[in-house]
Amino acid sequence: MKFKIIAVLFLLVCISCTTNEQTKTSILDYIPSNTTTLLKINDYNSLTSEIKNNDFLTDLKKSDLLKTYQESVTLLDYAEPSAKGLLAFTKTNDTTDFFFITKDSINLNRLDSLNTTKSVLDYISTTYTKTTLDSTAYYSYKENEYTILSSSKNLIENTINNTVEARLNSNTLQKLYKAASNNKSGTLFLHTQNNFLLKNTLPKDTITNTKTIDWMSLDINTKQTQLNLAGITVTNDSVLTILSLFKNTTAVANRAQEYAPENTEAISSYTFTDYNTFAKNRINYIVKDSLQDSIFNTVEEIALITINSKKAVLLQTFGADNIDEHLNTFKKAESNFKDSQIKELNKNTILTEVFSPLVEGFKSNYYTIIGNAFIFSEDLYTLQDIISNYKNGTTFNKTPLYKSATETMAKQSSILRIADAKKLKQDLATNFSNSYKDIDLENYFFAGQLVADANFYHTNFTIQKINTETEANTTSPIFTVQLDNDLATNPQFVKNHRTNKKEVIVQDIENNLYLISTDGKVLWKKQLEGKIQGEIAQVDLYKNGRLQFAFTTNNQFLILDRDGKSVEPFSITYKGGNLNALAVFDYENNKKYRFVVTQGDKVFMYNNKADIVSGFTYTKASSAIIKKPKHFTVGNKDYLVFMLEDGSLKILNRVGKVRVKTSKKIAFSTNDVVLYKDKFTVTDTTSILHQIATNGKTAATKFNLIKEHGLDATTNTLVLMDQNTITIKGKKVTLDLGMYSKPKIFYINNKIYVSVTDLQNQKIYLFDSNADPIQNFPVYGSSLIDLADVDNDKKLELVSKDLDNSIIVYKIN
Incomplete structure (x- = not known):
């Protein structure tokens, strides 16, 4: 007996432990x-x-x-x-x-x-x-x-x-978690009780007393002016909720926006394929005697439209006669407005009796019919306003707000709510704090959507600015991106080989390298050991169309893949550091690259496998190399040009032998060597322009320039920057007083653009090859720029440093 008692006690203890600890x-x-x-x-x-x-x-x-x-x-x-x-x-x-x-x-x-x-x-x-x-x-x-x-x-x-x-x-959460995407930066799981997003999508009068729907899973997708959350909302079959109204129904296309005026503040639309199923679900949800009127069995959309704080209710049907006959039995009076009949009713609870809780506290005093749509209002003016706008074609579906909302929304919704900035601000103040009534939400809107599918709902929420069409002949910011620290390098466009579009790459002063997408998202951040020297080159090491990033830091030569991972064996460290920017040569444009790293007087040339190119003999210069070497092609010959600290300009062939003899020593300015009129062109600290022809002949031209002048050139275009005067192909333009960067030439779509930045006053100037300013410049910016057709639409984008810790991208229309 004692043994049995002990056994029972032991079993109870085990059960207790299992209950409390897991x-x-x-x-x-x-x-x-x-x-x-x-x-x-x-x-x-x-x-x-x-x-x-x-x-x-x-x-x-x-x-x-x-x-x-x-x-x-x-x-x-x-x-x-x-x-x-x-x-x-x-x-x-x-x-x-x-x-x-x-x-x-x-x-x-x-x-x-x-x-x-x-x-x-x-x-x-x-x-x-x-x-x-x-x-x-x-x-x-x-x-x-x-x-x-x-x-x-x-x-x-x-x-x-x-x-x-x-x-x-939560079993629901476990399932949602396992199904969540790993491709987005993050997924949000929200308990649906007291949920701000649902509060602003579901009928307001059902929120306070509604039972918990369960959990929703939403992938996060943001842009600077858009917060989009898309995923799944799960319901519990054993618990009746507001979403139970749409069980065993299918969404149809929402059409309320075709009747709502353009000044509509909010639309809440509910659709279903089978009214009888909806009506039965409604009775089960209300759990009390309720009217299920078969007169309305042709209704497939119920919509609440808010205009100037006044409400209207729309019933979209696929057959209007029976409903009109039924409503005529309550007709009190009739009038005509712009060839539309408006009928006044002597019973104003018709809709709330049949369509609560979707329609609550609404007095259906007036109605009109437009096509197969019945539109009800509490006051006469609201109905007249709807008719006028419909007749004039000034309806909500034609507004930039609605067009912006449909960019992320499906065409068919079981539940759809769209609210303008005024309503959004009111909802924020109601749900969070009155302090939100003062925030600037001009041109913002809210859109929420649920689409019934078995025991879950496809869910989509967006809070964003209205996308307005960009006017022609404008230069407007697309986005800014704030980094974790101040910028250390100038932002640069790089190609995404997967999309064939451009992205931005930049480094901060903590040596973090960022890759930023065309819509302003940081795709990744990678910590490097040092600051990148010069610009980053893109290469296709494996000749398969996939591009990598090649560059040097103070003491490393690195190549990273598209995802920021090191490409071995290209992770080479140099004792003593002091590397120049990386030079990448592709003589035949066949992707047989030559990577040239220079350190002091040392020259390292590597091939695609990171092996030293044994045939290249110029491995040690007579003095320190002060800039990255340049490769030029004149005729059918290649020229490799090295600028040395002792004033020598070495012009070599592919194997490192002297191709053009030069004996004159030049006190080089801070500008690079350029090829102008098929001559190797440099300036010195006394503003003399030196040119060396391929046959070795030299020429010198004296310019009246300051020591810190700027130089850039293409084959036929020479650009000089001297204090606040820019000279393009001999034509001078005087700018406002400031501290100017070196000029930079871009050749895009068979056109030359010349850029210079006033670093003191933070203004970016852009000119064509005739020194004519590009319209709508200067724009705000505080660094050298990069210019490219980012999205292949024949319109250019410009990237620059914005504030100390941010970049800005403009579109030039």
Whole structure:
């Protein structure tokens, strides 16, 4: 008997332990139970850059969630996280905390170099660390292969305690997490209760009392003026929710925008293929006696239209006669407006009785019919306004706002809401704080969309600026991107071989190299050991159309692939450093590259396999080489030109032998050697222009230039910059007083462009080959520029340094 009692007690203890403590088998098992928002980070650097450079999110920094996110990012930036992890936000009373977990390494020791204090705490025979940074406490803990950081001591201790109650247990979330894309910089998992995005998409009167829908998974896709979130919302079959209204129905094309006036503030549209199914779902949802009127069985869209704070309701049908006959039984009066009949009703609850909760608190006093659409209003003027705009063709579907919204939205929606800046600002103030009523949301709009599909909904939300068509003959900014630190190099366009478009590459003063997409996203950030010398060259090492980035730093020759990874064996370090910029020669344009690295008086020439080219004999110069060597072709001959510190200009052939003898020593200016009129052309510090012909003959021309003058040239175009005077093909243009960069020539689409930047006043000038200014210049910028047709539309884009830590890209129309 005693044995049986002991056995039962043992079994109860085992069951109790199983209930309260559970082995963690995945990263989600660590997530706290009161998590309301979960961010799956696929690329930390890219995601933080997207958020930092999104105008709307920048304006939202006052919200609790964004404040907490900024706190977490501050710590993670110091800790140098690698690419992936989960960032959870928990809500306890009025406090929002973060909880970050990663399997990848975090350099917590880097925090020691900051103004921090550390202490080790004990809890249940386990230790964790408290770090105080700028009077804010953070907590860190390691378990198995995971590292955890949090702003909450309780969250860390709950993790150590390992109780089931402390964890977020959701089968829905597990499924969504497994299905989430790894190609986006991040995926947002939102608990749908009290969710701002749903609050502004679903009928407002259903939100307060609605039961939890469950979780939604949204991939993050941002541009500077656009926040787009697209993914899936899951419903629980055992729980009736507002989305239950659309169960077993299919969305049809929304058409309310074809009738709404162009000054519409908001549209909420609901569609279904089968009214009878919708009506049955509605009765189940309301759970009370309710009218299911078969008169409306031809309705396939219900839409609420807000105009000047007044409401109208539209019923789109595929047969109007029966409904019109039914409504005529309640007709009180009839009038004519612009050849449209307007009927006044003596019963104003017709719509709320049949279509609640989608239509609530609406008095259907008037209606008219346009085609197969019934449009109801509370006051006569609103209905007249709709009729007037429809007759005039000034409808909402023709507005830039609607056209912008449809760029990211499907044509068919079970639920669609579009709201202008005024409504968006009101919603922000209502849901977050009254302080948001003062933020500048001019030209912004909100669009939310859910499309029914089995037991889930394809979901799409966007908050963005209206895309207005760019006027001809303008130069306008496309985007700016803020980096983590000040710029160290001039931004440069590089080709994306996958899209055949251009992107931007730039380095900051902490030696981080950034690749930035054509819409302003940081694709990756890579830490280098030193500053890049000169420009980055793009090469196709394997002759397969895939391009790599080749360059030197102070002490390294590196080639990186498209994703920023080193291409071995091209990772060569030179003792003593002091490298010049990399020179890349492709004599026959057949991708048999020669990479030339110069260090002091040493010359290293490599082939595509990083082997030294044994046939090249010029491996040591008579004096230090002061600039990267240049390759020119004149006729059918190649010329390799080296500028030496002792004033020698060495002009060699492919194997390093002297091709043109030069004996004159030149006190070189800071300008490169250029080829002008088939002559090797340089200037000296006394502003003399020296030219050496291919037969060795020399000529010198004295110009009245300052020592720090600028020079660039093509075969037939010579450009000189002297103080505030630019000379192009002999034609002088005097600019405003300033401190000017060297001129830079671009040859694009058979046309020459000449650029120069006033670094003091931060103005960029652009001229053609006849010294005529390009229209709408100067524009703002503070560095040398790069110019290219980025998206192959025959219109040029320009990139420049903006502020000390940001770049700006313009489009020239």
